[in-house]
Amino acid sequence: MVTIDLIFSDRIEIKQSKFMGYLIPIALYEEEMKRLREKHSKAVHFVSAYRMLNEFDQIVEYSGDDGEPKGTSGKPTLSVLQGHELINAAIITVRYFGGTKLGPGGLVRAYAEAANAACSAAMFIPYEKLLIQKITCDYSHVSMVEYEITCEHIRIVTKEFGERGAMFEIVATKENLERFYSTLGRTIHIV
Numbered sequence: 001m002v003t004i005d006l007i008f009s010d011r012i013e014i015k016q017s018k019f020m021g022y023l024i025p026i027a028l029y030e031e032e033m034k035r036l037r038e039k040h041s042k043a044v045h046f047v048s049a050y051r052m053l054n055e056f057d058q059i060v061e062y063s064g065d066d067g068e069p070k071g072t073s074g075k076p077t078l079s080v081l082q083g084h085e086l087i088n089a090a091i092i093t094v095r096y097f098g099g100t101k102l103g104p105g106g107l108v109r110a111y112a113e114a115a116n117a118a119c120s121a122a123m124f125i126p127y128e129k130l131l132i133q134k135i136t137c138d139y140s141h142v143s144m145v146e147y148e149i150t151c152e153h154i155r156i157v158t159k160e161f162g163e164r165g166a167m168f169e170i171v172a173t174k175e176n177l178e179r180f181y182s183t184l185g186r187t188i189h190i191v
Helices: 026-039 074-083 103-120 139-151 174-187
Strands: 008-014 017-025 045-053 059-064 089-096 130-137 155-161 166-173 188-190
Touching: 008 103, 017 026, 017 103, 026 045, 026 089, 045 074, 059 074, 074 089, 074 103, 089 103, 130 139, 130 174, 139 155, 139 166, 139 174, 166 174, 174 188
Parallel strands: none
Antiparallel strands: 008 017, 017 089, 045 059, 045 089, 130 166, 130 188, 155 166
């Protein structure tokens, strides 16, 4: 599986209708939908689809036709996400009607092509499940802990200093956390 961490877009034109495809990280989906509806207030359709993992590591999928004939726009868009094995990503396609009806087959092809155009512009990154963990250490070990955090490509979410030492909230893959824990041993305590 792959994912994205930026917004990518491209546009196509078919029989004077403009289709603008936006490939979006799932965390930005709601915000971007609102922004696109405001920016493209004269557009007639905002077709969308997404794939994401829930807290149980199950794939949740959604597709919406936004007024287009049922199954002619959202499903082809979702199929593009599935075909690229994208996860935690969404596609929103903005359509400006050009005056010529495309028919069901034409709509399916147009929305799939717009979604593929956005995917072609994208830079995919391998999906890795990230875990959040809290750890504590004595003040005397803070610099060593920070050094190992950097070496293992772990991201610090928060760092707090209290009476008994430092507490870090960190995010990393399971493998990076395991190496981190084995390197530091009893120097740190998992909260």
